[in-house]
Structure formats: structure tokens, C-alpha cells
């Protein structure tokens with residue numbers, strides 16, 4: 048998968064949602080999907096970051112994306128329903144969803160973790176994934192194409208590690224959600240659901256988690272995009288319920 052070479056028109060005409068599209072891996076994925084022909088729905092909490100991603104995609108001559116400002120920490124359920132209605136009205140269906148937005152939260156032992164910060168992280172990293180799936184899977188079912196849902200995981204969501212607290216537990220939940228949805232949708236729809244652990248990547252989150260590390264010792268987000276393209280495009284048809292590393 049790391050060596051995958053995506054054809055230039057891999058995602059031509061496809062409509063793909065990317066959460067956390069303003070920075071880091073989500074931004075790189077949104078740009079890579081647009082470069083390969085997709086119309087991308089850029090979702091995130093900071094309008095200026097989404098606008099600069101939008102500007103770069105348009106300046107490169109790729110399909111014009113749309114911006115949806117949404118803070119998963121505070122968005123009520125009605126906002127997810129409105130998002131579905133807006134996307135259905137504009138596009139009629141979806142061909143893919145990259146669930147990417149997450150926060151790192153406190154790096155403390157379970158005993159020392161502040162209860163509110165635990166709950167806040169779960170709202171962003173877990174509950175929003177449920178709400179996005181609940182409201183947007185129906186639009187994937189309306190697609191005339193194969194569709195792919197990618198949930199972003201982490202190595203600490205596959206084997207627990209001390210002091211990774213709520214973040215690690217949220218990624219275990221992400222893996223669980225991936226398995227449940229993949230099993231529910233197997234044989235009954237055109238939708239495949241997989242998880243992807245990008246591995247150490249030079250982003251704001253990584254720099255915060257490892258302040259003593261030389262940031263440039265890790266690959267840039269753009270260097271991880273082969274896996275993101277492979278799992279989103281039709282070359283991964285038939286792969287469902289799998290946990291991948293980029």
C-alpha cells in the first residue's frame with residue numbers, strides 16, 4: 048500500500064468528505080483527493096485554515112471544494128442532520144468519507160486525568176464519528192459508485208500504552224466502530240469501512256505529543272498519501288473491516 052501509485056484520475060467525479068481538513072494529515076488528504084479529481088467537502092473548526100486549503104486546491108486547478116465549519120466539541124446533533132441535508136441537496140450522494148479530526152488531550156495516567164477533559168475528548172474523537180456515520184452513511188448508500196469510509200486510528204488504539212489515556216481509548220473505540228460498521232454493511236451495500244493508522248507524521252499533534260523529538264525526523268503528511276489514496280479509490284474494492292498502517 049505504501050508503494051501504491053494512484054492513477055491521475057483515481058477519484059474523478061467523486062464527492063468526498065474530509066474532517067479536520069484545515070491542517071496536518073487531513074489537509075494533505077483533502078489536497079491529494081482533489082488532485083486526483085474529487086470534489087472535497089472540507090470540514091473543520093477553523094475557518095481560516097479551511098479557506099487556505101480551499102484556495103490552494105482552486106489555485107492548482109482542481110475541482111472546487113466546499114467548506115463546512117463545524118466544531119465537533121460543541122456541534123449539536125441537528126448540525127449533523129443539517130450537514131446531511133445540505134450535502135444531499137448539493138450532490139445527491141457521497142462517494143467517500145475520511146474521518147480524520149481528532150485531539151490528543153491530556154497525556155496523564157487514568158487516575159490523574161481530568162474528568163471534563165476526558166469527556167471533551169470523547170465528544171470529538173468518538174461521539175462525532177458516531178454522529179457523522181449515523182447521518183452520512185445513507186448518502187454513501189445513494190452513490191452510484193463503490194464508496195469508502197476511512198476511520199483514522201493510531202498505534203495506541205491497537206495496543207494500549209501508559210499515559211496515552213483518553214486518546215488511546217478513543218482510538219480503540221474507533222477500531223470498534225470500524226469493525227461494527229464493516230460487519231453491518233458487508234454484503235448489503237457498496238460501502239467498505241476500514242481504519243488507517245498514519246504512523247508518526249510531522250504534524251502539530253505529533254509535535255505536541257513528542258516535544259523533545261526533532262520534527263523533521265518524521266515524514267511529512269504528503270509522504271503518507273499513497274495509503275489514503277489506495278483506501279479511498281476503487282483499487283481497494285473488496286477490502287472491508289481491515290486495520291491498516293500507512
Ligand SMILES: NC(=O)c1ccc[n+]([C@@H]2O[C@H](COP(=O)([O-])OP(=O)(O)OC[C@H]3O[C@@H](n4cnc5c(N)ncnc54)[C@H](OP(=O)(O)O)[C@@H]3O)[C@@H](O)[C@H]2O)c1
Pocket residue numbers: 066067068069070071072073090091092093096117118119120121146147148149150171199200201202244245246247248249250251252253
Ligand atoms: N501525526 C501523527 O503522528 C499521527 C499518528 C497516529 C495517528 N494520527 C491521527 O491522524 C489524524 C490527524 O492527525 P494530525 O496529526 O494531522 O493532527 P493535527 O495536525 O492536530 O490536525 C487535526 C485536525 O483535526 C481538527 N480538529 C481538532 N479538533 C476538532 C474539532 N473539535 N472539530 C473539528 N475539527 C477538529 C483540527 O482543526 P484545527 O487545525 O482547526 O485545530 C485539525 O485540522 C488524527 O486522527 C490523529 O489521531 C496522527
